[in-house]
Ligand code: FES
């Protein structure tokens with residue numbers, strides 16, 4: 023390992039610009055002669071639009087133009103597409119309602135886009151919007167996930183009976199029923215996975231810039247995947263060919279899923295820029311973000327676990343209602359299905375599993391993937407019911423897990439819910455986490471806490487996730503409407519420096535460092551001579567973007583494939599230069615060497631020869647050194663691990679304090695351990711936020727968003743969370759099907775933390791007869807749970 | 818009615834036309850093109866906009882530009898010489914991986930510098946409490962806390978630049 027190669031904790035190369043205020047985020051960009059857009063949004067959760075009067079507003083100072091849904095429809099603008107087609111149990115396709123960027127006739131959630139005002143300044147646009155008269159006829163709204171499909175509930179879409187988008191299932195129902203029939207014990211649990219808001223600190227923004235001279239469009243946007251936006255907006259919404267449309271996602275201030283999707287505002291500013299012949303900038307304020315960024319989670323689940331008398335798992339059943347909000351966001355439909363139902367084997371040998379998911383429309387902001395996406399929901403369900411089963415069976419929760427783990431010699435392991443795990447060692451991370459947390463010493467700590475009047479609890483979660491999304495043929499067979507490969511280009515310049523173009527966008531993950539480490543390691547070129555380029559469709563050949571912990575596993579492998587091509591070409595050139603047979607050339611430590619001799623050419627010399635081909639095998643190989651590769655993964659990757667959380671609860675106030683939190687993760691091979699740990703920390707706090715603090719709440723009747731700002735939506739702050747002990751597995755199992763052996767690490771923390779925290783709280787409260795508590799376990803909820811069954815029942 | 822406002826920003830005197838309602842952060846970002854100061858919320862909660870006004874950290878979204886008349890304002894751009902070595906607090910953030918997407922970072926660093934001036938060797942708990950008004954969604958705070966403690970020590974041992 024060199025100090026900039028694979029495995030080194032290289033300090034990040036992107037940090038200098040961020041630390042000195044020189045980052046370039048979308049809102050930092052200004053185009054000459056730029057105008058500003060303000061989006062008029064619905065104040066109602068559900069209402070018919072009887073008419074929109076804009077005459078007065080159009081005359082307001084500074085106004086350049088006002089457009090409504092009717093204007094966009096008249097121009098043939100299409101709706102925002104959904105990228106994944108899910109079929110119901112009966113084989114029928116999901117209900118796919120239209121999703122126009124500006125709504126012409128009926129608003130379906132608070133914040134729905136009704137009109138855009140474009141003016142010389144944002145203040146002028148906002149003021150003018152106040153004089154637009156929209157004649158709304160309010161309609162009853164449906165908000166509640168569990169109620170949505172019930173008869174008599176208000177209907178969001180006429181074509182979606184019982185507000186149902188699809189009624190899907192996976193697994194063998196008959197086998198699962200049989201397993202339950204033969205069970206010695208069945209544990210049952212009802213739980214809610216609370217709705218969350220991703221809340222990247224950079225609000226979304228978009229600048230549409232139509233060039234009247236060339237007819238080219240440029241969109242600057244806060245996106246995790248600019249090529250996907252170009253594809254979706256170009257092909258489906260605005261019907262623009264790719265060569266006329268450039269999408270730039272410059273520095274992006276966090277995404278966590280919420281910046282994957284194609285949003286209405288992107289289409290609006292791009293389209294309207296041509297209409298007015300000037301650039302248009304739109305930047306969300308935080309209140310707008312709360313009512314327009316796709317939200318996360320929101321599942322209501324009943325599950326059951328069947329066991330034999332020794333606690334061996336025989337079968338698992340889960341029935342979930344998933345809230346998709348008012349419209350289908352880009353990847354919304356695959357989240358509760360293929361990213362959730364397929365994960366229900368977890369790390370266990372459960373032989374029979376059956377899961378059904380009803381996805382419902384409600385008058386709320388659309389729900390889509392948020393850090394973890396489906397996998398946190400599956401893991402929460404599973405790790406909660408395993409703990410409840412342990413309690414009922416009077417088996418130690420660590421023991422019950424160990425008893426049911428897939429053994430480390432059982433790989434590849436085919437689960438009953440479609441996935442095939444390539445490799446893993448769950449015992450190792452469990453043992454490691456138990457040791458790190460001094461699990462054995464917990465009883466004494468509990469006793470000590472008791473003396474101080476505190477309730478102390480410990481909770482375990484052993485998670486697995488399917489990352490490195492995804493083999494295109496598998497995804498396609500399951501309904502994906504896009505491929506899920508990644509693209510890379512390695513351009514070696516004449517003097518040996520290198521530009522690497524990748525479709526994996528970086529918005530906090532540190533690709534500019536870790537990807538450069540991969541290249542430095544493979545080519546033996548100093549890291550200073552390597553530049554990682556991403557985020558611009560005019561520079562990067564193609565890309566499917568960053569989500570599902572796929573960047574290093576899929577994007578990194580694409581880079582490796584391109585590097586292989588560079589080396590193969592270099593060998594041909596070197597063979598000629600060294601007057602040796604190509605087969606005798608080996609590439610090592612940055613040198614092309616004739617095997618068994620000291621004759622060699624440095625990488626830079628070969629690169630130079632490729633561009634100054636005076637003595638060059640022109641009959642065999644073209645000049646230049648610039649190679650591209652597309653990589654489509656052979657399988658998902660399967661990071662796994664165990665988290666242990668220890669809490670202390672003050673029974674008088676219900677306040678929970680996390681006193682210890684340890685994480686032992688198996689991410690396979692690690693490129694940059696410092697970055698990996700940072701990813702885990704961030705995920706853990708998002709998971710702890712879900713468990714203790716965060717919840718997106720609408721008024722059940724009016725559909726008004728009650729948590730529409732940081733004053734009401736409780737974001738984790740520095741003094742809410744502890745420092746962590748984070749380690750990677752001492753017996754890590756490298757991924758078997760990518761050349762780097764990597765699995766991905768971005769989502770693990772958000773997946774494993776919520777059940778670890780809730781298990782710890784339930785453990786602490788178990789002596790008061792509590793067997794479950796919903797997230798977020800706020801002091802009020804905890805206090806009510808402690809103070810008797812009456813309060814609990816009233817909840 | 819637009820009026821003229823004058824102040825020093827990062828040691829240079831500047832002036833510009835502002836509306837009565839123009840926020841200091843807007844003046845910095847839009848009039849002076851100092852886009853290192855960020856806006857992450859509209860309720861004065863996130864701290865992405867923290868700058869120093871007369872040596873103290875202030876959320877520049879809570880202050881009108883006209884209120885900064887005559888003041889000495891320091892932004893993230895002024896902490897280290899352009900293109901030069903990082904200020905010890907910035908260096909500590911880099912060394913301890915106290916930033917990911919970088920969006921909260923300017924506000925975090927400016928807050929941290931103010932803390933370090935008041936408290937040469939803050940404890941973990943003191944750092945966490947001080948940063949209560951700065952939200953980071955990426956890092957989970959763990960490494961920010963480490964960075965701030967190390968940055969404060971580095972500033973105290975004399976390597977600390979004076980930003981205001
Ligand atoms: S922008 Fe100033 S506190 Fe959020």
Ligand code: FES
Nearest residue numbers: 917918921953955
């Ligand atoms: S580094 Fe992204 S918000 Fe803090």
